[in-house]
Every structure is written in C-alpha cells, then in structure tokens.
Amino acid sequence: MIVVVEEEPKHREGISALHRVAFGGDGEARLVERLRRDRLVAASLVALADGDVIGHILFSDLAVEVDGRTVRAAALAPMAVRPDRQRQGVGTRLVSAGLSIVQDRGYAAVVVLGHADYYPRFGFSAALARRLAAPFSGDSFMALELIPGALDGASGAVSYPPAFELT
Ligand SMILES: CC(C)(COP(=O)(O)OP(=O)(O)OC[C@H]1O[C@@H](n2cnc3c(N)ncnc32)[C@H](O)[C@@H]1OP(=O)(O)O)[C@@H](O)C(=O)NCCC(=O)NCCS
Structure with a gap:
C-alpha cells in the first residue's frame, strides 16, 4: 500500500536518494536541501511504500508580481x-x-x-505563464491559478530565489 504524507526528518535521506536515482544527478537533491535551509518550503510530501520513500514533491515560496501587486505563489520543484x-x-x-x-x-x-x-492534466497552462517574465519560457514553463484570476493582468514577473541557482 502506498501512502502520501508530509515530509518528516526521517524521510530526508530517502528523498535525496530518490532524486539522485530519478534524475541521475544530485542537482535536485541539493535544491531540496537549499530550499529547506533557506526556509522556503511551502509543502513537501512523500509517497511511502512499506516506509520507503518512492515519491516526493516539493512546493516553495516564489516571488511573483503581476501589474505591481504581489501574488502569493509557490514553485513546484522538484518532483520525482x-x-x-x-x-x-x-x-x-x-x-x-x-x-x-x-x-x-x-x-x-x-x-x-x-x-x-x-502538468496540463492538473490544470497547469503554458499560456497562463507566458505573461510572466521569468528566466524560463516555452511550453515547459506553466502556471496554475489556485484562486481564479490571481494571475490576471497585463504583465508579471517571477523571481526565483538563490536556492535555484545551482540546479
Ligand atoms: C514525471 C514523473 C514524476 C511522473 O510520475 P508518475 O508516478 O510516473 O506519474 P503518474 O503515474 O501519476 O502518471 C503517469 C502519466 O504521466 C505520463 N508521464 C510520466 N512520465 C512522463 C514524462 N517524463 N513526460 C511526459 N509524461 C510523462 C505518463 O505518460 C502517464 O500518462 P497517462 O496516464 O496518460 O498514460 C516521473 O515519471 C519521474 O519521476 N520522472 C523522472 C523525474 C522527472 O522528470 N521529474 C519531473 C520533473 S518536471
């Protein structure tokens, strides 16, 4: 049976190992450590099978501004x-x-x-993200509104924190 629960300290080693095997490098495992260190974690969930970490997803605080107003947003990364x-x-x-x-x-x-x-199956849209100036662009860069209209506006910008710089 697989359960999905919030991360606890005892899962941390398993989370790092999972990202290394899923991505074939240590960039994502290090990203998780940096986001924790910088206290930016909004939510971190693990999928457990017999207590082993077989899946992980992390959401972190992200600075998003649209038409001069701050939008309380999260970055979904990494996930494996x-x-x-x-x-x-x-x-x-x-x-x-x-x-x-x-x-x-x-x-x-x-x-x-x-x-x-x-990600589109969960409602993420590249069209919605296209209005946001960010270090990324194209169909892989997607956004989802949890509050309808949250990203409404003529133009916006996303600033990733330094934790993302090494990935
Ligand atoms: C992407 C990932 C997290 C999906 O997890 P998962 O448990 O396999 O996904 P699910 O079983 O819930 O969903 C399976 C669906 O996702 C699709 N899918 C899985 N991996 C995919 C990929 N790399 N690209 C596109 N679609 C993918 C499958 O086609 C399947 O679609 P279907 O149900 O229409 O057949 C997993 O494949 C993974 O860890 N990949 C390596 C690391 C990675 O790429 N992480 C995501 C970075 S954005």
Whole structure:
C-alpha cells in the first residue's frame, strides 16, 4: 500500500536518494536541501511504500508580481517518482495532494518548469505563464491559478530565489 504524507526528518535521506536515482544527478537533491535551509518550503510530501520513500514533491515560496501587486505563489520543484514505481499513479497522487495543501495554506498560484505533456492534466497552462517574465519560457514553463484570476493582468514577473541557482 502506498501512502502520501508530509515530509518528516526521517524521510530526508530517502528523498535525496530518490532524486539522485530519478534524475541521475544530485542537482535536485541539493535544491531540496537549499530550499529547506533557506526556509522556503511551502509543502513537501512523500509517497511511502512499506516506509520507503518512492515519491516526493516539493512546493516553495516564489516571488511573483503581476501589474505591481504581489501574488502569493509557490514553485513546484522538484518532483520525482522512483523509476520502478513510475506510471502507476504515484505522481498524480503527489501533485493532487500537494496542490490541495498549498491551496489550503493560502497560495494563490503555482508555477512549474516541467514536462509539457504531464502538468496540463492538473490544470497547469503554458499560456497562463507566458505573461510572466521569468528566466524560463516555452511550453515547459506553466502556471496554475489556485484562486481564479490571481494571475490576471497585463504583465508579471517571477523571481526565483538563490536556492535555484545551482540546479
Ligand atoms: C514525471 C514523473 C514524476 C511522473 O510520475 P508518475 O508516478 O510516473 O506519474 P503518474 O503515474 O501519476 O502518471 C503517469 C502519466 O504521466 C505520463 N508521464 C510520466 N512520465 C512522463 C514524462 N517524463 N513526460 C511526459 N509524461 C510523462 C505518463 O505518460 C502517464 O500518462 P497517462 O496516464 O496518460 O498514460 C516521473 O515519471 C519521474 O519521476 N520522472 C523522472 C523525474 C522527472 O522528470 N521529474 C519531473 C520533473 S518536471
């Protein structure tokens, strides 16, 4: 049985190992450590199978401004499912549970840089993100409003914190 729960300190080693195996490098594991260190974690969930971390998703505080107003937003990154457990719905559970938690915590929007054919099923839209000036562009850069109209406006900007600089 797979359960999805909020991260606890005892899961940290498993989270790092998971990202290393899923991404084939240590950039994402280090990103998680830097976001924790900088106290930017908005929500961090793990999927556990018999106590082992087989999936992880993290949301962190992100500075977003639209037409001069601050939007309380979160970045979705990183996210991974252990290769032998992929395509079994674990990622879907992590995204759905994570979005529900950040919505409950008052976040108005979520931004992701990821697979253009994966995140739209959760409501993420590249068209919505196109208005946001960011270090990224194109179909992989997507946004989702948790409060309808949160990103409405002529132009906006996203500033990623230094924690993202090494990824
Ligand atoms: C992307 C990832 C998190 C998805 O997790 P998952 O548990 O396999 O996803 P689910 O089982 O919930 O969903 C499976 C669906 O996602 C699609 N999918 C899985 N990996 C995908 C990928 N790399 N690109 C596009 N679609 C993908 C599958 O086609 C499947 O779609 P279908 O249901 O229409 O057939 C997982 O494949 C992973 O960890 N990949 C390596 C790390 C990574 O790329 N992380 C995301 C960075 S944005």
